[in-house]
Amino acid sequence: MREVLVVIPARGGSKGIPRKNIRLMNGEPLISYSIKNALQSKYVNKVVVSTDDEEIATVASRYGAEVIMRSDDLSGDNVPLDPVIYDVIKKLEKQNYFPMYVATIQPTSPLLSTKVIDSAIDKLISENLDTVLTAMDDRHLSWNVDESGKYVPKYLERLNRQYLPSEFRETGGILVSRRDAINENSRIGENVQLLVISKEEGVDIDSEMDWWVAEKLLRKCRIVIRVDGYNEIGLGHVYRGIELANRIIDHEVIFLMNK
Numbered sequence: 001m002r003e004v005l006v007v008i009p010a011r012g013g014s015k016g017i018p019r020k021n022i023r024l025m026n027g028e029p030l031i032s033y034s035i036k037n038a039l040q041s042k043y044v045n046k047v048v049v050s051t052d053d054e055e056i057a058t059v060a061s062r063y064g065a066e067v068i069m070r071s072d073d074l075s076g077d078n079v080p081l082d083p084v085i086y087d088v089i090k091k092l093e094k095q096n097y098f099p100m101y102v103a104t105i106q107p108t109s110p111l112l113s114t115k116v117i118d119s120a121i122d123k124l125i126s127e128n129l130d131t132v133l134t135a136m137d138d139r140h141l142s143w144n145v146d147e148s149g150k151y152v153p154k155y156l157e158r159l160n161r162q163y164l165p166s167e168f169r170e171t172g173g174i175l176v177s178r179r180d181a182i183n184e185n186s187r188i189g190e191n192v193q194l195l196v197i198s199k200e201e202g203v204d205i206d207s208e209m210d211w212w213v214a215e216k217l218l219r220k221c222r223i224v225i226r227v228d229g230y231n232e233i234g235l236g237h238v239y240r241g242i243e244l245a246n247r248i249i250d251h252e253v254i255f256l257m258n259k
Contacts, residue, residue: 004121005046005099006038007088008065009081010107012053016207021107022059026218030205031056033110035063038103040114043121046097049107050088068092086184101125103176104187108205110214112173112197120176120195130181130189136202138169168194171202221251228258 010021010031022029031049038047049060049067052075057067068091074084085104092099101124105112116134124132139161142154155164174195181189203214225245229235245253 002043002101002125003045003097003099004041004043004101004103005048005089005092005097006041006044006103006105006117007085008034008038008047008049008060008105008107009084010049010051010053010056010060011075012051012056013075013077015077017205017211020205020211021053021056025110025211026215029059029063030110031060031107032063034105034107034112035060035065037112037114037117038105039064041117041121043101043118044103046092046099048088048092050084082187083184085187086182089179089182099179101176102179102182102187103174105174106172106204109171109173109201109203110205111201111203111217112171113201116195116197116201117174120174123193123195124176124178127193128191129178129193130191131175131177131187132193132195133175133188134171134173134197134202135168135194136171136197136199137166139164139167142167168196171197172204173197173202216250219250222254223248223251224254224256226256 008031014020017023021031035047038044047065049065050070051057051060051067052070057069060067068088070084070087074087081104085102089099089102101121103121120132120134123129141158143151144154146152175187177187177189200217203210203217205211205214225241227238227241229238241255
């Protein structure tokens with residue numbers, strides 16, 4: 001049996017948005033989205049939240065995750081995730097639970113769907129990779145600063161965005177690796193592939209603006225407009241439907257017609 005472990009790291013301290021991991025987003029604690037999406041995966045056997053905060057632990061347990069409390073030396077602002085994830089693995093292995101694959105899912109990625117989680121794990125297994133992580137195409141007319149402090153373009157030619165070469169940025173949403181590729185200082189093996197996801201699913205909550213965008217997307221609805229238009233009744237119904245649709249920018253609009 002392939003044991004797949006998901007670790008959701010969730011510290012209590014948050015500088016940008018205080019208590020963001022348990023702050024209500026669209027009526028639910030932020031961390032609940034990652035827990036529920038992970039639990040719905042067809043591959044995942046265990047979901048563990050690593051935290052230093054009792055309130056986060058209580059909320060995580062309420063939504064079905066197991067909780068492992070981390071020590072103070074793994075809870076500081078400057079502590080990277082690698083030793084935190086390794087700490088969870090080692091504690092579980094002492095309890096005779098030995099995962100074959102370990103996925104890190106950020107609690108700050110509420111729009112990362114179960115489908116993407118399954119796709120990342122499937123890609124890792126089917127292609128016999130060491131690591132798969134999510135990224136999004138973030139091509140822009142970008143600039144760097146050289147050694148003299150001068151701004152220099154990273155591009156060779158000014159082109160419209162769609163014609164620029166692809167440039168991928170990690171979303172941080174999910175990183176899944178084989179257990180034998182993970183140690184205290186790294187979760188990334190040698191054979192790595194990216195799973196490219198949409199900008200919507202790549203939203204990471206780091207600021208109030210990110211929060212606003214994510215909540216807006218979570219509230220997005222699918223609106224269906226049924227229209228008819230033919231010789232006997234004319235096209236007024238169709239035109240009115242189009243006029244309504246042109247005023248709706250927050251939701252997905254679909255038109256249905258008989259023929």
